Amino acid sequence: MELNITGFIPKHMENRGKLTLKENLKIIENILEQRKVPENGIDEEHIKLLLRILSFMDTDKDPNVVQIGEREARVYTKLQREGVFDFCHGVGRSGNLIDPQPKAPGASVMYKLTNKLLESFLKTLGLKVKAIATPVATGMSLALCLSAARKKYNSNVVIYPYAAHKSPIKATSFIGMRMRLVETVLDGDIVKVNVGDVEDAIRKEINENNNPVVLSTLTFFPPRKSDDVEEIAKICQEYNIPHIINGAYAIQNFYYIEKLKKALKYRIDAVVSSSDKNLFTPIGGGIIYTKDESFLKEISLTYPGRASANPIVNILISLLAIGTKNYLNLMKEQKECKKLLDELLEDLAKKKDERVLNVENPISSCITTKKDPLDVAGKLYNLRVTGPRGVRRNDKFGTCYLKGYPYDYIVVNSAIGVKKDDIYKVIEKLDEVL
Amino acid sequence: MELNITGFIPKHMENRGKLTLKENLKIIENILEQRKVPENGIDEEHIKLLLRILSFMDTDKDPNVVQIGEREARVYTKLQREGVFDFCHGVGRSGNLIDPQPKAPGASVMYKLTNKLLESFLKTLGLKVKAIATPVATGMSLALCLSAARKKYNSNVVIYPYAAHKSPIKATSFIGMRMRLVETVLDGDIVKVNVGDVEDAIRKEINENNNPVVLSTLTFFPPRKSDDVEEIAKICQEYNIPHIINGAYAIQNFYYIEKLKKALKYRIDAVVSSSDKNLFTPIGGGIIYTKDESFLKEISLTYPGRASANPIVNILISLLAIGTKNYLNLMKEQKECKKLLDELLEDLAKKKDERVLNVENPISSCITTKKDPLDVAGKLYNLRVTGPRGVRRNDKFGTCYLKGYPYDYIVVNSAIGVKKDDIYKVIEKLDEVL
Amino acid sequence: MELNITGFIPKHMENRGKLTLKENLKIIENILEQRKVPENGIDEEHIKLLLRILSFMDTDKDPNVVQIGEREARVYTKLQREGVFDFCHGVGRSGNLIDPQPKAPGASVMYKLTNKLLESFLKTLGLKVKAIATPVATGMSLALCLSAARKKYNSNVVIYPYAAHKSPIKATSFIGMRMRLVETVLDGDIVKVNVGDVEDAIRKEINENNNPVVLSTLTFFPPRKSDDVEEIAKICQEYNIPHIINGAYAIQNFYYIEKLKKALKYRIDAVVSSSDKNLFTPIGGGIIYTKDESFLKEISLTYPGRASANPIVNILISLLAIGTKNYLNLMKEQKECKKLLDELLEDLAKKKDERVLNVENPISSCITTKKDPLDVAGKLYNLRVTGPRGVRRNDKFGTCYLKGYPYDYIVVNSAIGVKKDDIYKVIEKLDEVL
Amino acid sequence: MELNITGFIPKHMENRGKLTLKENLKIIENILEQRKVPENGIDEEHIKLLLRILSFMDTDKDPNVVQIGEREARVYTKLQREGVFDFCHGVGRSGNLIDPQPKAPGASVMYKLTNKLLESFLKTLGLKVKAIATPVATGMSLALCLSAARKKYNSNVVIYPYAAHKSPIKATSFIGMRMRLVETVLDGDIVKVNVGDVEDAIRKEINENNNPVVLSTLTFFPPRKSDDVEEIAKICQEYNIPHIINGAYAIQNFYYIEKLKKALKYRIDAVVSSSDKNLFTPIGGGIIYTKDESFLKEISLTYPGRASANPIVNILISLLAIGTKNYLNLMKEQKECKKLLDELLEDLAKKKDERVLNVENPISSCITTKKDPLDVAGKLYNLRVTGPRGVRRNDKFGTCYLKGYPYDYIVVNSAIGVKKDDIYKVIEKLDEVL
């Protein structure tokens, strides 16, 4: 940019002004140059300028453009432009999510940059992987992965160590694959799926000449424990079958990251995490990461048509605004809050003659209840507590599958971003209703 | 709202102020009361206030909330909040796109309202249908429809009268259905698919004990003509098989709308249109409409997990901001621009000793070229013309399928929102390069 | 700026993206390079970027700053930053409005640029003058001019050909000067001040050893006619006394501009116009222009302390956004609306047996009324007509001074920006209430 | 507001949504109901909604308005509207700043509300006064006060215990009053004005049949000490002459507030403080407060014409956003930073063989230097330290007046909003350059 401000102000002030401008622009240039998540987050004004500059590269911003297509990103209001940060052409091409879109060089760069930053971010956490941001949340991102597995490996059945979340199940049925559930078993208070049972399921399917793909679950509500993704990855390697991991909120806690690191030595085709649960974006985006670059490419080829740029930009903004240092701090706070939660829950349990379930979970805790847990959850909702889950022991699909559970219980979570204040208050409220 | 402004200003001014406020709020109240697209569009400030009020209903805005879930729509920057108009919880539930989300009463109302307005809008255009806005564009919306057809009717093969767009083809492979292409034939300059051939394809699949679903195409680049959706709908009715229509940019011109109206008397399970091509939103949303309410429900049940609110709000904003009257005007202008385009193209063709192809299309026109059409298109791109398509006669997948075409040609479009100026300029540029 | 986007997208797209960016940045560079109001207005996004770049030059944006003053432009909310377009340090220094502020090189450049553009704008209208934008409206800007006259010429009395507006009168008393009113006389329907009477007043003051400054009025409500600024300028030249013109809404119509052009050949020290009435800014800014550069400097030295940057930026935005071509169009529309108003008023007068007063005014018209004009004005207010003035014939200070007037009347205005629709509607309403 | 959302979502969710909305609106209603600065600041979204609702009361927002005046707040861009928070009509009437403006009921309410909140805020700090926010900064606000004193009391000379700031001096000359400076004297390291000398000056002027008004200075750079406003107020009371206090940054520290509280028992006509230095607004607003309500009215009557709403809204926003609790915390931090500054300065002085001057100032400190203080200041500017002042001992107007001072020195400030980090860094930089 050639900014001719000569003669407006005294030279020494002009120099000072230009220096300050230069340092501000440097912040943006550095992002593009280094392509890494900065240690210290950068502020919204700089992020806005970066986005402004990139979106000024899209052809719909060309002052001399002649628009003669059927799709020219003509947008009715400024409000809508702002909502997509002026990336009106979205991301992707007719059938390749990360392909450069000729009408949108700026959005294309923005997307590539996001993916680069994402990789640098995951690397900081210890995960040396390739990654893409997706314009859809966990469920739909899982659908992309499973569909890509079908295309690449002719997979025709999803082996699913049962976890009671509708999203993965719907993802499977949406893309038209059969699901073979692997039942959970009880281990003390813990509900888990035996790795042996997973292997059995794989074998059965192979024997029936099917091509199974395993969808394991790393993050889940207790008492359901994380699947042993390392062991499953070993098995998948052995049987040479694809392995997708649902790690919806995996990158907020090193408990999960460590498990992933170990598992990544064996067969993992893709891990899916939510952008909102881990990266403080609004709901609607996801991230997919793996060591298998060619499979990641396959996934990106799976998405039909273009998509909104909004979820992608949200991921970019979070990465730039948070910075690695602050993210590590937030992870630390999450851990402290979880510790506090457990201490307070223990006290409460004693007082109420209940038990804190002995589950292994770095985010969530369970307390038993002698009341109807659905009733308790309803009351908590009315007391303006969002997020707790009440599960009846005989709820077949509650957390376990096809089996009863010894207790009625309530799950409360201490996820990244939670405040100590929330912890204290939920205990108060639990005290009222338990 | 109780606004105590007593004593601040003289009573008559207070009354005047309150009256003005009331009338401004009335604009918003009317939207919620009447649930119809207003005749005259409303301005951005009122739209913002409506969105503000609705988003103030979501639980993450509750000043007394205790947030203890793993997904609490904690968003890092104001910038990101603005991008989703503060509907941070997105839309949908774990597996039902239009289901009310307990954590987001406001977003849920917003979504329902959008769908209501959409129906009223389509009704104004003459289409008495049920409709939903989707947070994904045409390709992914088609995927939802086809997957729903599979779930409801066990459909296992998509009969596709060939149209050379990757999105529908990818949509089909993404959800894992086989595609049976029906070949195109030449009819003068026109490329079309004979309805008889579609029927044959259906019959063949049924004979092989398959359950076909037809994916017909209403809007396409000439010389490929619209499928005869009315006749196809009759056949689908006869054979009792589902029928999905790709009407990517169908609702901007009465030529298509009339075809749809006639076809809707017979078997149509869903029509998909793009929100960006018809409604001036940024890319990323779609609309699905049909007379078959229960199938629409099925479609909405198909989406796995939640989705970004951004594309939905964009549709709402467009409907409110444009208004029916202005939309009808825009349709009129589109028609006039198309007429102008054809006149100027004819003159140019005469001058260059080329032909304007005799195709039946209300949006796009084709002119032959003696030069290499890819070369021409490339030159136009460099002359900053976006949107034209250059197709070689022997391009197997160009517009037709598996057949040669008599001419090399260029397609130019006069879609809704085009300016007369663009038309004049593209002719100028064509004059330079043809 | 060095934007390293290499490797993200194919080279030809990168080039295209950079070209588009370059052309967008060019728009901003051109403004700084040419320092002229563009012929065609530029859009808000480019204006925002220009302001962003300039405000990134202020020291409070320096990422490495150490802030150790008592005034460091620490601002509590983003909202407030946005309101001043991030020029948090305001404009001016402890006592020189247009002096560069060392803490705010960017704001200083912005202010100088505004003044340059203003001069180019006035030149386009035919006024070859020096000009400054002021952060205060007409009244306070007049105060600055009068005070500067006192400082430079020891002026101690303001000769004021009476015009019934409080702002100039208050301006005078605020800065502590005596005012000598020159009475108005009747000339047909017109109320005016005889130039001879102004000269007499000047002579009297000089005889009493005073140093008068003349404050004439160019724009006013009829039946008060514009002062004959040319003749007054001649007289001021002859007597060598300063002459300030209140041209509150003078630059929207060539009737006034022509008068100014003629008068500028003689003694005019400063003309004041409102930014909101002429340039479509929110209320709060003014413009001062003159051929006398050294007096303009004196005026700028008069303002005590710093001031908000908001009114200055508003003027800059208007100049950039409107462009000269569009402004000339708006002037044309104003003229047409005035013509329409007069025609319709004549018809109405006939119907109601009233008269349209025979006054010479390019903006406003008067119609007589047999009803109480205050009552009529009150009713119009309740009918939501803003702006009409009802004046009783015996209102001593109404429009004339110390004299009765032959009629009760209503003034309606057709100022720049008025819509034909407003004209039709006010006639309707007048029809109801007259 | 009647929001009909019935039927969109289940009743219990509707109730929850409405409850959340209600509580959010309650925050706004409470502001209008209680008219007090809240203990805890409220967030920007609520503030925006409050401003939105009030600005929707102005007549230019009336959907049915007929605009027929010469001043109709027609604004060219959305950007400009946002800058004044859509209060396009500004504040004030032709000559009364706080008078309700019939075209702008909303802005009028906004202004009254601001003044009410301001009074409640000052009360929290211990000052039981009436107050108005002004749309101009300290210098111009002082001009308003002095001019009002002239109008009410025929004051014709300003007694000014000399403090070397141009703003008050320019304010006086701007409004055309003579200034009698009272010279400073040395008292140890301190420079001060003896109250006896002030009394002498008053007596002299009275003897010459003049009507003096005293303009004392409460906040100033050391070594100049605060004027003894209590004693001066006693004297003014005794002689029955008006007394204006320049308290530019007085309300950020209880040292000053205590002095004011004591002085307010005697004669104070008005105190002026800056909004930016005390309340974290952008530069451009002021506050004037006093126990003398009728004089405050007089001041408000002094402003000629209307003014920009921006500086007023900025004050309102700060009051709402900060809240009393947080403001008290910020005051505490300011004090701690000052303490830290003094400790570090002492260490540095020892190391450099310099002295920290023994002055009495709660915000600023001075350190002597053996180098040229202007040079030191220049170097600090280049090291990106903003705010320090370098004064040569023989600078006649430096801090003292007409007298030499024993040392060359540098002033550094620890004003409200300063960060500990700034303190550490300035010491570092001083270490480099001293």
Ligand SMILES: Cc1ncc(COP(=O)(O)O)c(C=O)c1O
């Ligand atoms: C295990 C698991 N899978 C999936 C999801 C969410 O899926 P989506 O992001 O598609 O709503 C969640 C959280 O809601 C989850 O906990």
Ligand SMILES: Cc1ncc(COP(=O)(O)O)c(C=O)c1O
């Ligand atoms: C026939 C047809 N189908 C689909 C699409 C687009 O699909 P999507 O909105 O998913 O990018 C288009 C336009 O690009 C089209 O013309």
Ligand SMILES: Cc1ncc(COP(=O)(O)O)c(C=O)c1O
């Ligand atoms: C002749 C005249 N002077 C002054 C003003 C306004 O002064 P201000 O811009 O200070 O409100 C007006 C318009 O209101 C006016 O018509």
Ligand SMILES: Cc1ncc(COP(=O)(O)O)c(C=O)c1O
């Ligand atoms: C004593 C004193 N008076 C006045 C001012 C400022 O006046 P204004 O707010 O008009 O720039 C300051 C600070 O800059 C000051 O310290």
